[in-house]
Amino acid sequence: MLELFGMFVLALAPIIWLVIALCGLHMEAYVASLGALVVAAACAMLGWGMTPINMATAALEGFAMAIWPIVIVIIAAVFTYNVTVHTSGMETIKAMLCSVSDDRRILTLLIAWCFGGFLEGMAGFGTAVAIPASMLVALGVSPVTAILACLIANGVPTMFGSIGIPTTTLASITGIDAFQLAFTQAVQVLPFVIACPILMVMLVGGGPRALRGALPAALVAGLSFGLPMIAAAQFVGPTLADVVAATCSLVATFLFALTLRGGEAPDEYRLTNVHHYEGFGGPALQILLAWSPFILILVALLLTSQLVPAIYEPLSSIATTVNIYAGDPTATLTFTWIDTPGVIIIVCGIVGGLIQGCSVRELLQVLLDTCRQMGKTILTMLGVLACAKIMGYSGMIASIAAFFVGTLGGFYPLVAPLLGALGTFVTGSGTSSEVLFGNVQLSAAQSIGVDPTWLVASNSLGVSAGKMLSPQNIAIGCAACGLVGKDGEILGKIAKYAFGFAIAMAILVYVGSLVL
Numbered sequence: 463m464l465e466l467f468g469m470f471v472l473a474l475a476p477i478i479w480l481v482i483a484l485c486g487l488h489m490e491a492y493v494a495s496l497g498a499l500v501v502a503a504a505c506a507m508l509g510w511g512m513t514p515i516n517m518a519t520a521a522l523e524g525f526a527m528a529i530w531p532i533v534i535v536i537i538a539a540v541f542t543y544n545v546t547v548h549t550s551g552m553e554t555i556k557a558m559l560c561s562v563s564d565d566r567r568i569l570t571l572l573i574a575w576c577f578g579g580f581l582e583g584m585a586g587f588g589t590a591v592a593i594p595a596s597m598l599v600a601l602g603v604s605p606v607t608a609i610l611a612c613l614i615a616n617g618v619p620t621m622f623g624s625i626g627i628p629t630t631t632l633a634s635i636t637g638i639d640a641f642q643l644a645f646t647q648a649v650q651v652l653p654f655v656i657a658c659p660i661l662m663v664m665l666v667g668g669g670p671r672a673l674r675g676a677l678p679a680a681l682v683a684g685l686s687f688g689l690p691m692i693a694a695a696q697f698v699g700p701t702l703a704d705v706v707a708a709t710c711s712l713v714a715t716f717l718f719a720l721t722l723r724g725g726e727a728p729d730e731y732r733l734t735n736v737h738h739y740e741g742f743g744g745p746a747l748q749i750l751l752a753w754s755p756f757i758l759i760l761v762a763l764l765l766t767s768q769l770v771p772a773i774y775e776p777l778s779s780i781a782t783t784v785n786i787y788a789g790d791p792t793a794t795l796t797f798t799w800i801d802t803p804g805v806i807i808i809v810c811g812i813v814g815g816l817i818q819g820c821s822v823r824e825l826l827q828v829l830l831d832t833c834r835q836m837g838k839t840i841l842t843m844l845g846v847l848a849c850a851k852i853m854g855y856s857g858m859i860a861s862i863a864a865f866f867v868g869t870l871g872g873f874y875p876l877v878a879p880l881l882g883a884l885g886t887f888v889t890g891s892g893t894s895s896e897v898l899f900g901n902v903q904l905s906a907a908q909s910i911g912v913d914p915t916w917l918v919a920s921n922s923l924g925v926s927a928g929k930m931l932s933p934q935n936i937a938i939g940c941a942a943c944g945l946v947g948k949d950g951e952i953l954g955k956i957a958k959y960a961f962g963f964a965i966a967m968a969i970l971v972y973v974g975s976l977v978l
Contacts, residue, residue, distance in 0.1 A: 470865035472509045473858035476502040492838040495845030502849045506856035516789040520855045523786040524848030534804030541832040542811035549818040551752035562719045565727035567676040570666045571683045574615045576712035583704025586623035590616045592942035602733045609939035611662045617929045619704045620892040621922035625803040626700030632896035636904045644695035646919040655688035686714035755814025777801035850897040863905035875975040879967040882924025892925040913978040920971040930960040
């Protein structure tokens with residue numbers, strides 16, 4: 463048992479380094495992740511006898527997986543958002559969302575929950591906190607409340623954020639079917655999707671009494687997000703689950719809010735900085751142009767999905783399969799060159815920019831600026847993916863799973879979502895957490911005889927709690943709302959929500975493991 467514990471601690475060394483580097487030494491994420499790669503390489507050679515050639519090729523496979531499709535999707539999603547900002551389309555979108563109500567409870571649902579969920583599905587990487595939080599502050603919501611509301615809202619869509627990259631990456635590294643995994647994730651997270659809008663209304667309204675008159679809107683926002691998410695995960699897959707869910711929720715909540723427009727919001731919830739459109743003739747075209755890049759992406763991803771085999775099959779066949787890792791000739795990596803979200807999104811972003819009046823030169827400049835903007839994020843992904851591949855191929859991941867299974871046995875599912883939360887708290891990224899712990903969950907499930915899909919999906923469920931607490935996410939919100947240096951205050955206030963979610967998630971996963 464002592465030897466098992468020793469190998470467990472050594473296997474955790476890269477994770478421990480990340481915690482110390484990010485939380486103790488306050489290193490930037492890209493420096494910490496590259497340091498974790500070095501630590502993982504040293505531990506793999508010393509503790510598991512990994513040869514230099516196997517270590518190098520494992521890291522190279524991680525680099526390749528990071529670049530395609532993950533990095534290309536990151537750049538594409540943020541590029542599309544930046545194009546919309548450059549053309550002032552984002553200002554039109556803001557005005558449209560704010561034109562329906564002057565009740566801060568309703569506006570918080572529309573902006574932080576619905577629009578924030580859409581931004582997470584399209585771009586992720588902090589945009590779903592920074593943009594809605596700054597919008598709410600501009601409308602008169604207090605900065606602390608705005609940040610907390612957006613942190614609560616941003617957790618549950620993370621598993622399908624950035625066009626589903628966390629889930630598609632998890633499916634890729636564990637070998638589980640992406641559609642089956644996405645459906646299980648959506649079912650697991652449904653109770654929390656319904657709970658989030660209710661908690662947000664209570665938060666911005668000052669307590670449970672704020673639900674009076676706003677509970678129906680909160681239920682509409684939650685159910686119209688959660689149920690379409692399950693349907694999209696089942697029939698379209700992880701890439702559009704967030705986008706479809708957020709779009710349905712935005713439309714349903716917007717229409718429901720219009721039915722309340724005739725009545726006056728109570729004085730205690732009324733905001734005074736809300737812009738209203740006076741007519742719908744001119745703005746209608748303006749709104750359509752502003753949304754055009756996102757509409758194009760939604761349509762293009764649907765047309766190239768498995769729902770349309772006539773398009774999907776020929777495009778998806780344009781792919782290359784290679785073996786990079788020298789230690790296992792059967793370990794292959796497939797690169798799909800055209801029918802991949804990153805390529806499709808970039809094309810739609812360019813076309814949408816042209817529709818909005820951008821010149822080709824402006825679009826190229828925005829793309830170049832986006833690549834520079836995401837440079838450190840790209841390095842972070844390279845380091846984390848390479849680290850995870852070394853940990854997986856060397857046997858370090860198996861050692862972590864062996865310790866948890868040997869110590870907890872059938873009670874392991876209680877800690878499964880907590881690992882996902884830990885990974886996201888440390889790295890700030892749902893994708894990174896999936897890479898770090900996805901195979902731990904798979905190995906544990908196989909060892910204790912639990913449904914692998916259920917337990918692997920629980921890692922993504924835990925990501926939802928970890929995302930709320932992530933120092934990087936909190937820092938983004940503080941920067942957007944002019945509260946730089948107040949990270950500790952926000953962390954203390956959001957902790958009760960995150961820990962409450964984590965406990966409920968642990969119970970849900972454990973009970974589910976007994977039933978399935």
